[in-house]
Amino acid sequence: MQAILSFEQAPPMAAPFRFFLTAPLFALLAGLLLLVAGPEALLSRWTPGALALTHLVALGFVLQVMLGAMIQILPVVAGANLSHPLWVARIVHALLLAGVLCLAGSFLGWFSGFVPAAALLGAGVGCFILMAALSLRGVPPTSATITGLKVALLSLAAVLALGIALAGGMGGSWSLPMVETIHAHAGWGLAGWGLGLLSAVAYVVVPMFQLTPLYPHWFSRFFGGSLLAVAVLATPAVLFGHDVLAGLLQALLVWIAAVFCAMTLWLQARSKRARPDTTQRLWRGAMQSGLAACALWALVALVPALGERDEWPLLFGVLVLAGGYMSVIIGMLYKVVPFLVWLHLQNRGRGKVVAPNMKAVLAEAPMQRQMRVHFAACxxxxxxxxxxAGLARPAGLAMVASAVLLAINLLSALGVYRRHAALVDARLAELGLAEAGVGRRA
Amino acid sequence: MTTIRDFMTDDHRRCDDVFAEVEQAVADGDWTAAGACFTRFHESVLQHFAAEESLLFPAFERKTGMSMGPTQVMRSEHVQMRELMQAAADALAAKNADDYAGNAETLLIMMQQHNMKEENILYPMCDQHLAYEAETLVPQLRAEMPGAGA
Incomplete structure (x- = not known):
C-alpha cells in the first residue's frame, strides 16, 4: 500500500521550499565571515574562522538543501511517504537553523554553545533521520537509488553521532581523540552522506534532466554498498590510529569518489540535449572540481612534503564543498524550484488557468549570471x-555576491508563484470555483 | 518473456530520443525538421498514453480493484502533459524558440518524473498483479503503439 499512497502524497510546497529559501542566507554568512575575518581564517583548517566557514557551508547550505530535497524526493523516487511532511519540515528546519548558528558562533568563540548546538542539531537532524527511516521501512530495494538513499541516511546518522561526540569534546563534557574523530566525522559526511545521496539522486536526475545514457548497471548496483563498506571499515582504523590501514581505506574512498565523478562526466559527454543548460554546466563544474580534489589527494600521497603543509586540507575542502557540493546543489535548485512552482501553480489552476512554464518562472540568463559569479567565488x-593575504577577502566578497544573486533568483521564482497564485484564485472565483479550492495544498 | 516494465520503459526511452531530436533541430534553427520531429514525438506519446489508458490501466484496475489509486494519478498527469505538448506545439508553429524551450523543459521534467513513478512503482505492480495476463497484454500494447519495440 505504501507505494500506492506515494502517488497522492507529494509534500506541500512549503515543506521543501523553506530549506531552499534559507540556504543562501548561510552561504551569505560564510562569505561575510570571510570578508570580515580576512586572511587569518584561511591560515589552516583549524582556525576558528575556517571551522565556522566549513560548517556554515556544509550544514547551513549543503545539508539544508539536501534535507529539503530529500523530503521532496522520498515519495517520488522511492515511494516512501514521510508522514506529516510539513510538520517534519518545520521542526527540522527550525532546529537546523538554530543549531548551525549556535555551532558557528561557538567555533568563533562568541559564546560557549557546543553542547546546545549538539542538542539542537541532534534533535533536528535526528528527527529527520528517524522520520525518513520510518518512511523507507519496508520499501523494497527495487532500484539503486533506494539503496543509495538508505546508505546516505545511515551515513548521516554516523556523521551526526560523531559530530555530537566532537561537540561534547569541545564543550568539555568528555574527552576523546579529537583529530581522529574529526577525520571520521568528515569522512562520513563527505563520502557516506554527501556522495551516498548525490549518487542516489544522480542515477535518476543525470539521465533524466540531461538525457544521457543510464549509469551502467554494475556501477549503480555496487556503488552505494562499496561506499558504505569502505566507510565502515575505515572508521575503526581512523579512530584507533591504524595509520597505514586508515590511509589505504581513505584512499579507496577517494578513488570511489573519483570513479563517480569520471563516470558522471563521461555520461554527460553523451547527453542528447542540444546544448548544456545552467544545471548541466554546474554539474560538470562540480564533477571536475571533485576530480581535482581527488587528484590533489593523490598528489599529497605521492609527495609527503605537501601533506605537511597547512594549505592542502583547506584546498581539498574548497574543491569538494564549494566547487563540488555547492555547485551541484545550485544546479539542482535551478531545476527543482522552477518545476515545483510550475507544478503547484498547475495544480492550483485545476486545468482552468495555465501556469507559466519553467523558463517563465526563472529565466536562463539570471541563472547563468549567478553561476559565473559562483564559479569565480570557487x-x-x-x-x-x-x-x-591577497585573495581571502575578494573570495569572501565573491561568495557574498553569489549568495545574494542566488537568493534573488530563488525569491523571484517565489514571487512568480505568489503573483500567479493570486491570479489563479481570482480567475477561479470568477468561474465560481473558489469554494472547491478549500483544502488545496500549496 | 518481456515484462510490462521492460516493454513500457523501452517506449519511454524511445520518446525521449525523439524529444532530443526536436530540441536539436530547434537549436539548429531548422523549423521544418523540428516540426516534423515534434509531430512524431507528439504522436508517440499520445499512443503511449492511449495504450495505458485503454489497456494497461483498466487491466490493473480490474485485477486490484483500485480505480482511484495510482492509475488515477497517472491519468491526471497525462492530462497535464497533453496540455504542455499542445503549448510546445503552438510555440513551434509560431517559431518561438524561447517559448518552445520553456514549455519543452517543463514537459521534459514532468514527463521524466512521471516515467520514474511508472517505471519504479506502477509497472512493477502491474508485473506482479498481471503476471498471467502479461503474455497477451504486451502484444496488445505493442499493437496500440506502432513505433514501440521496433
Missing amino acids: ALLAGGVLWP
Missing part, C-alpha cells in the same frame, strides 16, 4: 587558500 577561494 576559484578565488581556492586561490585564497594559497595566497590568503
Whole structure:
C-alpha cells in the first residue's frame, strides 16, 4: 500500500521550499565571515574562522538543501511517504537553523554553545533521520537509488553521532581523540552522506534532466554498498590510529569518489540535449572540481612534503564543498524550484488557468549570471587558500555576491508563484470555483 | 518473456530520443525538421498514453480493484502533459524558440518524473498483479503503439 499512497502524497510546497529559501542566507554568512575575518581564517583548517566557514557551508547550505530535497524526493523516487511532511519540515528546519548558528558562533568563540548546538542539531537532524527511516521501512530495494538513499541516511546518522561526540569534546563534557574523530566525522559526511545521496539522486536526475545514457548497471548496483563498506571499515582504523590501514581505506574512498565523478562526466559527454543548460554546466563544474580534489589527494600521497603543509586540507575542502557540493546543489535548485512552482501553480489552476512554464518562472540568463559569479567565488577561494593575504577577502566578497544573486533568483521564482497564485484564485472565483479550492495544498 | 516494465520503459526511452531530436533541430534553427520531429514525438506519446489508458490501466484496475489509486494519478498527469505538448506545439508553429524551450523543459521534467513513478512503482505492480495476463497484454500494447519495440 505504501507505494500506492506515494502517488497522492507529494509534500506541500512549503515543506521543501523553506530549506531552499534559507540556504543562501548561510552561504551569505560564510562569505561575510570571510570578508570580515580576512586572511587569518584561511591560515589552516583549524582556525576558528575556517571551522565556522566549513560548517556554515556544509550544514547551513549543503545539508539544508539536501534535507529539503530529500523530503521532496522520498515519495517520488522511492515511494516512501514521510508522514506529516510539513510538520517534519518545520521542526527540522527550525532546529537546523538554530543549531548551525549556535555551532558557528561557538567555533568563533562568541559564546560557549557546543553542547546546545549538539542538542539542537541532534534533535533536528535526528528527527529527520528517524522520520525518513520510518518512511523507507519496508520499501523494497527495487532500484539503486533506494539503496543509495538508505546508505546516505545511515551515513548521516554516523556523521551526526560523531559530530555530537566532537561537540561534547569541545564543550568539555568528555574527552576523546579529537583529530581522529574529526577525520571520521568528515569522512562520513563527505563520502557516506554527501556522495551516498548525490549518487542516489544522480542515477535518476543525470539521465533524466540531461538525457544521457543510464549509469551502467554494475556501477549503480555496487556503488552505494562499496561506499558504505569502505566507510565502515575505515572508521575503526581512523579512530584507533591504524595509520597505514586508515590511509589505504581513505584512499579507496577517494578513488570511489573519483570513479563517480569520471563516470558522471563521461555520461554527460553523451547527453542528447542540444546544448548544456545552467544545471548541466554546474554539474560538470562540480564533477571536475571533485576530480581535482581527488587528484590533489593523490598528489599529497605521492609527495609527503605537501601533506605537511597547512594549505592542502583547506584546498581539498574548497574543491569538494564549494566547487563540488555547492555547485551541484545550485544546479539542482535551478531545476527543482522552477518545476515545483510550475507544478503547484498547475495544480492550483485545476486545468482552468495555465501556469507559466519553467523558463517563465526563472529565466536562463539570471541563472547563468549567478553561476559565473559562483564559479569565480570557487576559484578565488581556492586561490585564497594559497595566497590568503591577497585573495581571502575578494573570495569572501565573491561568495557574498553569489549568495545574494542566488537568493534573488530563488525569491523571484517565489514571487512568480505568489503573483500567479493570486491570479489563479481570482480567475477561479470568477468561474465560481473558489469554494472547491478549500483544502488545496500549496 | 518481456515484462510490462521492460516493454513500457523501452517506449519511454524511445520518446525521449525523439524529444532530443526536436530540441536539436530547434537549436539548429531548422523549423521544418523540428516540426516534423515534434509531430512524431507528439504522436508517440499520445499512443503511449492511449495504450495505458485503454489497456494497461483498466487491466490493473480490474485485477486490484483500485480505480482511484495510482492509475488515477497517472491519468491526471497525462492530462497535464497533453496540455504542455499542445503549448510546445503552438510555440513551434509560431517559431518561438524561447517559448518552445520553456514549455519543452517543463514537459521534459514532468514527463521524466512521471516515467520514474511508472517505471519504479506502477509497472512493477502491474508485473506482479498481471503476471498471467502479461503474455497477451504486451502484444496488445505493442499493437496500440506502432513505433514501440521496433
